[in-house]
Amino acid sequence: MDLHTVTEVITSAGPGMWRPGDVWLGGGTALFGEPRPHLTRLLDLPSAGWPAITVRDDGVEIAATCTIAALAGHFREHELVQQCCHSFLASFKIWNVATVGGNLCAALPAGPMISLGAALAGVCTLIGADGRVRRVPVADFVTGEGRTVLRDGELLRSLFLPGYALAGRTSYRKGSLHRHGRSAALLIGRAEPTGGLALTVTAATRRPWVLRFPEPPRAAELEAALAGIPAGAFTDDVHGSPAWRRHLTGHYAEQIRAELSA
CATH class of the missing domain: 3.30.465.10 (Uridine Diphospho-n-acetylenolpyruvylglucosamine Reductase; domain 3)
Incomplete structure (x- = not known):
């Protein structure tokens, strides 16, 4: 999508160049995905040459x-x-x-x-x-x-x-309405160096939720921790209802718990 209000693209931009109406430009796949009439200038970050x-x-x-x-x-x-x-x-x-x-x-x-x-x-x-x-x-x-x-x-x-x-053992689960659909629930478990478990809930919720357990939790402990995520935290859109996303979250979380606790 064209951003018709943009009049300048600044290369090798730095923090000190910011002014109202500016936006930082990376790859642009999200930036150019919808109208943004308040923008007048793009500050190009890839031209800074940062090592990837x-x-x-x-x-x-x-x-x-x-x-x-x-x-x-x-x-x-x-x-x-x-x-x-x-x-x-x-x-x-x-x-x-x-x-x-x-x-x-x-x-x-x-x-x-x-x-x-x-x-x-x-x-x-x-x-x-x-x-x-x-x-x-x-x-x-x-x-x-x-x-x-x-x-x-x-x-x-x-x-x-x-x-x-990066070196820790992990377990990954992803669910969507169809095979190549957008993630409706994406959960990742990671075994902590101290023997505990970190469980990250994303896609099903509007922001990431990281649940940490000092030692491998039992099923009831995991269920109680998941119940602490408020009902309003779950995403509601065409890719899945909040109730279904909560169900997927519990289903995948138990699979991850069993896998990393084995």
Whole structure:
């Protein structure tokens, strides 16, 4: 979709260039998906030349401008990364344009990079219009459908995935109304280094919910924890009713619990 009100595209843009009417441009697959008449200028982030992926001693830093294709290519042997990349309702053409940061900032319930980041204890690095840096866990970055903690002029610089989480055992479940449909419920369990379990609920809910157990929970304990997710937190759209999504969540959560507790 054309954005007819945009009059400028600024390359090599930085935080200090922000002004009202601006928007940060990554891959643009979400940005150009609907009318945005309030926008007048695009600040192009890929032209900054950030390395897509940086391997560190304590984990992996993924630039917000890293494409889904680049992410999948780097983590060819990582099952969970591959599962999340393939849960996109998108063709290979979108994979080569859509970015990790764009998927996070769009804050759609079915955003698989939100699922991946929240499940692997990911942390977002944000840079404000004044250059100040702050770090926010992915689980807290998305606050609702289409809503994040980003302030005016603030940009998402990168997503950090700690090494211990990347190395942990995981279990993945995804459900939708039909085989190639948008995720109606996407749950990921991760065995904690201390012996506990972290269960991440996404797609079924408007924001990520991460349930943590200090030790492998029993079925009743898991059920009680899931009951703590309010009824209003579940997504209601053409891809599934809240009641059905809650049912899927409980069904998949029990499968994950049994698998990782074995």
